[in-house]
Amino acid sequence: MYDRILVAVDGSEPADAAFEHALDIAADCGATVRALYVADTNRDSVTTVGTNVRDALEAEGEDVIEGARKQAASRGVAFEDEVLQGEPGDTILEAADERDVDLVAMGTRGRGGVRRFLLGSVAEHVVRRAEVPVLTVRADEEVRVEYPYDSVLVPTDGSGHASKALEQGVDLARRHDATLHVLSVVDVMAVGVDVRADIVLDELEDRARDAVEDAGAEAGEAGVDVVTDVITGSIPREIRSYAADNEIDLLSMGTHGRRGVDRVLLGSVTERVLRTAPAPVMTVRSPDEE
Known part of the structure; x- marks a missing residue:
């Protein structure tokens, strides 16, 4: 499924949690893992100190890379490495493009102060712009990190972006013989208290049901065991709750969704889920819809 x-x-x-999970995937797929350390020397707090800090950052990067190399060797995973200077988000994106990788993995938070490299905002920057799927992993006691995957969750609104995530989810579920959960959340807060609220809510619920039925049928045709559900509430909160309650091993999500009345999965929703997801999240981007 993945080569690089x-x-x-x-x-x-x-970042360590993301690397360990990437090794699991690489060992399963026979893929090569390329560890990238970005020495962020572009911030004022670093560049004003001079070359000594730059050298120190690169030296720290070499230490981190060496630890990663040993982990990969212990798992029998092919390993490459690189230490680059630059702005973390753009540097990661450029490396992913230039090295022709087919998956990017990263943690959603990092160190603070001068030693800060992988912030949540950096992960979100990469998620929004990467041409390949991005796997994000949080390091938290509540986060379930299991491999192979037994259950995959795809939130959907029937949009092209959600359909792209469904394709990915189906492929992953089929590879792991996992159960695919297809969920659509109707955002009741978006309806408001207008006199037309009941009509709009009915319309949203009908579309949500159509979305999960279509997605379930597509997954079923692919030979995947499917569970579908439609619920109401706050979209990111309900996605997180469903994932936790059903012991989901991986969420597959699109980075954007439809606008207006059809809006269910916005990029901002995906990013909010990334920050608190109880399992790793695999995001996939497709061209923006008109």
């Missing part, structure tokens, strides 16, 4: 996996590392707990 780029993992952004910085020695932080979230």
Whole structure:
């Protein structure tokens, strides 16, 4: 499924968790893992100190890379590495493009202060712009990190972006013989208290049911075991709750969704889920819809 996996590392707990999960995937797929450490020397707090800090950052990067190399060797995973200077988000994206990788893995938080490299905002920057799927992993006691995957969750609104995530979810579920959960959340807060609220809510619920039925049928045709559900509430909160309650191993999500009345999965919703997801999240981007 994957041949080359780029993992952004910085020695932080979230980055370590992402690297370990990437090794699981690489060992299963026979993929090569490329560890990338970005020395962020572009911030004023670093560049004003001079070359000594730059050298120190690169030296720290070499230490982090060496630890990653040993982990990969212990798992028998092919390994490559790189230490680059630059702005983390753009540097990760450029490396992913230039190295022709087919998956990027990264933690959603990193160190603070001068040692900060992988912030949540950096992960979100990469998620919004990457041409390949991005796997994000949080390091938290509540996060379920299991491999192979037994259950995959795809939130859907029937949009092209959600359909792209469904394709990915179906492929992953089929590979792992996992159960695919297809969920649509109707955002009751978006309806408001207008006199037309009941009509709009009925319309939203009908579309949600159509979306999960279509997605379930597509997954069923692919030979995947499918569970579908439609619920109401706050979209990111309900997605998180469903994932936790059903012990989901992986969420497959699109980075954007439809606008207006059809809006269910916005990029901002995906990013909110990333910050608190109880399992790794695999995001996939498709061209913006008109």
